[in-house]
Amino acid sequence: MKYGELNYDHLIIFAPSVDEFGGSISVEEITRFVDEGGNLLVTGGPNLGQAVRELAIQHGFEFDEPDTMVIDHNNYDTYLDDGYHTTIVATKEQLLNAHLIIGETARLNPVLYKGVAMISHKNNLLRLEVLRGTTTSYSFNPTSPIDEYPGAIGKQVIMIGAVQARNNARAVFTGSMEMFSDAFLTAYVHKSGSEDPAARSGNMRLVTALSKWVLKENGVLRVKKVEHHLAGNREVPREYTILDEVEYAIEIEELKEGKWQPFNAKDVQLEFVRIDPFVRTTLKNNNGRFSTRFKLPDVYGVYKFLVDYRRIGYTHLYDVQQVQFLFANPLVFYAQRLKTF
Template identity: 30%
Template sequence: METGLSTTSTRTVTVFKLHERDGIGGKQPHLPFLVISSKSSKGDSVLVILDPKLDRDNYSIFFNGLRERGYNLTFRSPKDPKPAIIEFEQPQFSHVILFAPETKSFASDITPQSLVQLLEKDTNILIALSPKQTPLTSLASEFSLILPPPGTPLISHFPERDTPENVIPVTPTRNEILSSTLAPVWFSGVPFSLQNNPLLVPILNAPAESFASDSEGDNGANALVDASEKGGEGLWAGSSLGLVTGFQTLNGARATWVGGVDVFSDEYAQKEVSEGVKSGNKQFGADVSAWTFQESLVLRVDSVSHHRVNETTPRETYTTNDRIVFSAEISRYNPKIATWEPYSGIGDLQLEFTMLDPHVRTALPPVAGQPGKYSVAFRAPDRHGVFKFVINHKRRGWTHLHSSTVVPLVPPRHDEYPRFLSAAWPYYLGAISTSLGFLIFSALWLAGDDRETKRGKSTKTE
C-alpha cells in the first residue's frame, strides 16, 4: 500500500507533507508544509485501484491534479486484500477510482455488490472500462448502460488526422459539468448506449460520424450500412452513444463510467488536437473528477419553516383555507473555499402541498435581498387531513433536493365559522321573508272579522 498524502482531517484545512516515496513518476524532493482546503463535500480520502499493467507514471498529471486539490490518494492493485474498501460494513474511503479496465478477477472486497453498497453509503466511484469483457462491463448494465459486443471499440475516419481510427478527438457538448472553454478531448475506448433512466447524466457523447466496430478498417463502415438497412438492429453509431456518463443515486452518491482509461493519460493530456492547440484532457479529467467527488453542482436544503400569514411561529395544525407561508433555506457547496454558501440560483423550484396527491403545486421563488431563501404564500385547500410540504427538485447533474414536512389540516372549530356567509344571503332572505309572512298571517288570523259569530247570536235572540 502506498499513500500519497497523510492528512489529519477532512472537510477542514489539511496540513500535509509530500514524501519521496509518495511521488508519481519517480522521487521528488521534500516540499515545505502546505495548507490546502478540503475540496470535496464528502471527504478527501481516495482509494485508487490501479491495474498492474498500467504504469502510474503515465497518469501523473491526473493524480497530481487530485493531490493539488487536497485529496489523499491510496493505491492498491485489484487483487490486493488491503486496504479494504469496506470494513465492518462501513466504507473506508470517501471516493474510489477503478482504473482496472481489463482486470477479470478482483479481491474478495471488490464485487458488483460491494460497489453498489458503496453508493448506498454515499461513497463516489469513478470507473474506467475497455472493449474487453470484464466484471465491470457486466455491472454497467445495472446502471442502464448497454455496451456493444466485446472487442468493438469506437472508431471514426473523420476528421482526417495522423492518429489511428480508434483515437478520436471529441468536441464536448456544452453542459454545466464541463468547463465552457474546454478544447476537444482525445478518446480511445468503448462507447455505450444509454437507456431511458432519469438518474443518468450524459457528460461526453460520441461524435455523430463515429461508430463501434470490430475492425479499424473500412469494412466496419460497410457493416454499419448493412445494419442500417436492417432497420438499425445492431447499430452502434452516432452522437446518441455515450463515452463518459454519470449516474447519481437518490441519496446523492455519484458514479461515473468512462469508456477508456486513456482519457486520463499524460499522453492525451499533452497531445495537440490541432497545430498549436493542446487537448482539453487535463481539464476534462479535473471536471469529471470534481463532479464525481461531489465538488461541483452540490446543493442541500439547510432548513424549512412554515407559518400563517401575519404570524412568525409555526402551528401544530392548520385550518382549511388558511393562508400559509412556506420558506426554505438552500445552500451550494463552494470547493474553492471548502464551505457551504447560500444559493439563490434555482429558477424552477416548486413546492407541493400533498395528501396522497398534490392539492397545491406552486413555484417556490427566491426572496430578493435574502440569499439562499425561497418563500411562497398560498391558501390551504378546503379539505382536512394529514398533508405534507414537499420539495422534490431533480435536475440532471445537480444534487437532488428533497424535503418533506408533515402537518395536519383540520376543519374550523364550531366557534371559528363566520357568523354570516355572503353566499348564503338568499337563504337568509328566504328564512326572514317566511318568518315575516307567518307573523303577518298569524296577526291577521287572530285579529280577523267576527261577523259570523255576531250573526249567529242575533238569530237566536229573535
C-alpha cells in the same frame, strides 16, 4: 462498511483489463457500495476484462465486444492517430448540456478520446449520456474488415456515461484510459480536415469537471432550515385551520469549492399536498432563502409542505413537513367564504 458507515466515500477503478478485482472486492460488493451511497469512477479499454464489463452493466451501460474501438473517419487527430482513425476528436456539441458535470463549455477546446464504445440501456431512466459520437462514428475492430453490422453507430456510441442513483450516489464510466493520460491532457489537437490552428486539448478541463462531480465536490445541495407559521406570527402552531394565511420558507445551500454557500436558483417549487397537490407555487429566492405566502384550502385533513427538487447534475433535494389543520367554527368559516365572492 463498518457499524453501518462506509469506510470510504469514493472508489476509482483504472484497471480495465482485470477479470476479477481480487480479495473481498467483487462486482456485487462494489454495487452494494454504490447502493449505500458510495461514488464510483471507472475506465474501460479495448482489452476489457469481465469484471469492469459486469460492473458497467449493473449501472445501465454495456461496453462493446473485445478488441473493438470507436472509429470516426471524419473526426480524428492527424498527429496522434495510428492510421486507424481511432484517436477521436470530440467537440463540445457532443457533450451533455450540464455544466455541473462537464464544466463550462464556452471555452472548452476539442477533447481527445481513444477507447471502446458503450451503449446505454434505455430502461435505466437515471442514465446520463455525457459524451456521444457523431453521425459518422461507429464501433468495430479497427484491424478487421466490416463484415457485419457494428455494435453501435452514430449517436448510439457512448464514450462517457454517468448515473446519479436515487440515493444520490454517483457513477461515471468511460471507455478510454488515455483520455486521462498526460499525453492527451497536454496534447495539441490537429483535427482532420480542419484549417484551424492547433489548440490545447480540452481533456484537462473535462476530466477535472467530471472528477469533481463524481467525487461530490460539485452539484451537492442540502437543506439548512425550514419554517412555516401563520402569516405575521413566528410561532409554529400545533395545527392550522382551513383558510388560514400561512408563510413557508426553506433555506438551501450548495457546496462550492469546499464551502457551503446560499443556493441561487429561480425554479424551486413548493407543493402543499394531501393526496394530490392543492397548491403548487414557485418560491421567491432571497440569498438562498426560498419563501412564499398562501391561503390554506377549505378542505381539512393531514397535509405536507413538500419540496422535491430534481435537476441534472444536482443531488436530489427532498424535504417534507407534515401538518394537520382543522375545520373552523362554522360561522367563521362561512364568513370567510363570503369574502371570497
